[in-house]
Amino acid sequence: DAMVIQNPRYQVTQFGKPVTLSCSQTLNHNVMYWYQQKSSQAPKLLFHYYDKDFNNEADTPDNFQSRRPNTSFCFLDIRSPGLGDAAMYLCATSRNSRGLQETQYFGPGTRLLVL
């Protein structure tokens, strides 16, 4: 049973054309994360939501935005994708954070291709 769902699994967009990736979870977890993973590299945290509280990593480009309309859904918006944004985008959830030691559960990822 899928707990963290990402759609679509593959997304093709054009250079500069806005794109939105989606993530949903059935775990009722408070925290949702977005990671970027480039080929043969480790996942890198972009930002996360603790409930409705948005937390951006210092080195995340302004080109990347996120929305969380409710507990279950979280979106990653790339306003003007560049060739360097081609990557796997991973969504993860955890029950809590803020210093509590929590496992993060990952979705299958969306692979983004920028033409």
Added chain:
Amino acid sequence: GENVGLHLPTLSVQEGDNSIINCAYSNSASDYFIWYKQESGKGPQFIIDIRSNMDKRQGQRVTVLLNKTVKHLSLQIAATQPGDSAVYFCAGSGGGADGLTFGKGTHLIIQP
């Protein structure tokens, strides 16, 4: 932030042998570590975790060892199987950070 890195990018072992994957971290405030397995085209899959108040934890065929003195942890996989072939990441959290910091990954290859 925390720096978590792996020593070897690729590890090849014979099926049935035991494997050990190593990881070093730099942030002494890190208090929670996870090993993930990632197969090609899939998201990271939780394997086992360990908190800083422990130095060993065992699961099914896997053992994680934590040495806080030298800031090192390892993942031991016993009796490796073809399905163990994947990239293995260590990840750590703590020191006030909410997200995980991942190491570079080790590609484990199980040879028949």
